[in-house]
Amino acid sequence: MSRIYCRLALLAGCLISLTNAASANDSTGYVATGGVTYLKNPNVRMASEDLYISQERIHVRYEFVNDAPQSVSETVLFPMPVIDYAETRDGDFADTAGLVESFKVMVNGQSIKPTLHARGFWKEKDITTALTQCGFSDREIVFPYFNDEPDNQWRHRVDTCFEKMLQQGIISETEESDERHVWASQIIYSWPQTFPSKKTLIVEHQYQPLVGGSVAGIARGNSEYARDLQRAYCFNKTFWQKMVQGSKTYPAYTTLGYVLTTGANWAKPIGRFKLTIDKPKNSLMSLCWDASLKKVSETRFEAIKTNFKPTRDIDIIFAVAADPL
Numbered sequence: 001m002s003r004i005y006c007r008l009a010l011l012a013g014c015l016i017s018l019t020n021a022a023s024a025n026d027s028t029g030y031v032a033t034g035g036v037t038y039l040k041n042p043n044v045r046m047a048s049e050d051l052y053i054s055q056e057r058i059h060v061r062y063e064f065v066n067d068a069p070q071s072v073s074e075t076v077l078f079p080m081p082v083i084d085y086a087e088t089r090d091g092d093f094a095d096t097a098g099l100v101e102s103f104k105v106m107v108n109g110q111s112i113k114p115t116l117h118a119r120g121f122w123k124e125k126d127i128t129t130a131l132t133q134c135g136f137s138d139r140e141i142v143f144p145y146f147n148d149e150p151d152n153q154w155r156h157r158v159d160t161c162f163e164k165m166l167q168q169g170i171i172s173e174t175e176e177s178d179e180r181h182v183w184a185s186q187i188i189y190s191w192p193q194t195f196p197s198k199k200t201l202i203v204e205h206q207y208q209p210l211v212g213g214s215v216a217g218i219a220r221g222n223s224e225y226a227r228d229l230q231r232a233y234c235f236n237k238t239f240w241q242k243m244v245q246g247s248k249t250y251p252a253y254t255t256l257g258y259v260l261t262t263g264a265n266w267a268k269p270i271g272r273f274k275l276t277i278d279k280p281k282n283s284l285m286s287l288c289w290d291a292s293l294k295k296v297s298e299t300r301f302e303a304i305k306t307n308f309k310p311t312r313d314i315d316i317i318f319a320v321a322a323d324p325l
Contacts, residue, residue, distance in 0.1 A: 023058055023080050023081055023207070023209055023256075023257065023258040023259055024078050024079045024080055024081070024258065024259035024260075024262060025049070025060075025078075025259060025260055025261070025262045025263035025265075025310070026046075026062060026076050026077070026078055026203065026262070026263075027039075027041075027076070027077055027079075027262035027263070027265035027266070028041045028044075028074040028075065028076060028077065028265065029077060029265075030075070031077070031117050031188065031190065034126060034129075035119070035126040035128075036077070036079070036117075036119065036188060038077075038262060038265055039265065040265050040266070040267075041072075041074065041265060041266050041267060042267055043066055043067060043068040043072050043195075043267055044064055044065070044066050044067075044068075044072055044074070044195050044266055044267055045064070045065055045067065045266050045267040045268040045271070046062055046063070046064055046263060046266045046268075046270045046271065047063040047064065047065045047200065047271045047272070048061075048062070048063040048270070048271055048272040048273070048274075049061070049062050049063075049263065049270050049272075049273050049274070050274045050276075051258070051260075051273070051274065051275050051276065052276045052277075052278075053209075053256070053258060053275070053276070053277045053278070053314070053316065054277070054278040054279075055209065055211050055254060055256065055280060055318070056208065057206065057207075057208060057209075058205075058206070058207055058208075058209050058258065059204070059205070059206045060204065060205045060206075061202065061203075061204045062202070062203045062204070063200050063201070063202055064195060064200070064201045064202075064203065064266075065198075065199070065200050065201075066195035066196060066197055066198065066199065066201070067198070067267065068197055069197055069198075070197050071194055071195065071196050071197050072194070072195045072197075073192065073193070073194045073195075074192075074193055074195070075190050075191065075192050075193070076190065076191055076192075076193045076203075077188055077189065077190045078105075078114070078188065078189040078190070078205060079186065079187075079188045079189075079259050079262065080186060080187040080188065080189075080210070080259070081186070081210075081257035081258070081259055081313070082121065082184050082185070082186045083184060083185055083186070083210065083212075084183075084184040100116065100187070102206070102207045102208040103189065103205070103206075103207040104205065104206045104207065105189070105191065105203070105204070105205055106202075106203070106204040106205075107193070107201065107202070107203050107204075108201065108202050109202070112191055113191075114189040114190060114191040115189065115190050115191065116138070116187060116188070116189055117187070117188040117189070117190060118138035118139075118141040118142045118185070118186075118187065119141070119185060119186040119187075119188065120136075120141040120142075120144075120183050120184070120185050121183060121184040121185065121186070122165075122171055122183050122184070123171070123173075124184075125170075125171060127165065127170060127171065127183070128141065130161065130164070130165050130168075130170050131161065134157070134160070134161035134164065135157070136157075136161070141185055142185045142186075142187055143185070144158075144181065144182045144183055144185065154181065155181055158181045209256045209258075210256070211254050211255070211256045212254065212255045212256070213252065213253055213254035213255060214252065214253060215251065215252045218243060218250060218253055218317075218319055229317065232288075232315060232317075233255075233286045233287055233288065233315060233316070233317040234286060234287065234288035234289075235286050236286065239284055239286045239319075242284055243284065243319065248282075248321045248322070249321070249322045250283075250284065250319040250320060250321055250322065251320075251322050252319075252320045253317055253318060253319045253320060254317070254318045254320065255315065255316065255317045255318070256315075256316055257313060257314065257315045257316075258313060258314040258315075259313050260310040260312070260313050260314050261310050261311065261312060261313055263308075263309075263310050264309050264310055264311075268307075269307045269308055269309040270305075270307070270308040270309070270310075271306065271307065272304070272305075272306055272308075273304070273305045273306075273308040274302065274303070274304050275289075275293070275301075275302065275303040275304075275314075276300065276301070276302050277293075277300070277301045277302075277316065278299050278300050279299050279300075279301070279318055280299070280318055280320065281298070281299055282320075282321045283318045283319060283320050283321060284318070284319040284321075285301070285316065285317070285318050285319075286316070286317050286319075287314060287315060287316040287317070288312065288314075288315065289303065289314075290303075292304065292305060
């Protein structure tokens with residue numbers, strides 16, 4: 001299951017961009033060869049955030065206010081969720097190229113083009129530099145499960161690179177050879193941004209999320225598989241009753257994630273936060289959220305919070321009902 005910031009003075013060679021077109025709150029910090037470091041911005045606060053989530057589209061609108069007596073220049077980063085392809089290879093994903101091609105940024109109504117950064121991880125260790133030195137392109141780092149090479153050629157390249165990493169002490173162990181050929185990856189967008197003093201800056205993002213899923217369905221019972229899903233998505237009593245006792249069957253599910261916790265990197269908590277989720281018709285939905293999330297229509301849910309400091313990311317599961325025979 002998918003679980004989908006920089007100061008202007010950057011050291012040369014720190015940025016890695018995708019030349020070919022292949023979720024999260026804005027923050028500031030820097031991208032270095034050892035990984036991504038997130039910094040807390042002491043001057044700029046997020047006055048409001050409106051977050052809309054559906055399987056087809058994610059749209060975010062922020063209002064930032066710089067309380068400093070002078071303008072502040074930062075490089076803003078927008079991290080997508082880390083995707084562990086080793087755990088999701090039995091699942092199904094939406095159009096991965098569509099995620100990159102659909103990503104748009106607007107600042108005060110003007111479109112800008114962000115830079116893309118590709119990161120690769122093995123057992124939570126950043127191996128981006130090693131993969132790059134082995135000749136893997138940014139696209140291959142981001143989408144190791146969707147390469148265009150013949151299988152035996154791809155395996156040879158990966159095995160050779162992993163042996164180098166073992167010899168150099170970059171990694172200490174690997175699984176069986178078959179497990180090497182996919183790794184966790186992440187896309188991070190960045191762009192330089194000036195926040196004018198005592199003024200509101202409106203930033204908007206829109207993109208097609210990377211949706212994971214499985215045709216295996218959700219186990220009806222107390223299996224370890226079901227318990228793992230319950231912990232990840234906080235199934236409540238109503239969800240389980242409909243799954244187990246309802247007249248409908250739910251043979252498949254889809255999931256998506258949104259990185260929310262980086263919204264705590266600004267000067268103050270988010271002044272006003274609104275979450276809107278549209279679920280597919282004829283489906284069940286579950287996520288870890290509190291009672292502020294209310295159903296406002298057959299498919300739409302909304303939550304509003306003030307002085308909000310997010311402490312966990314958003315992970316949503318949709319159990320899809322079977323079509324009637």
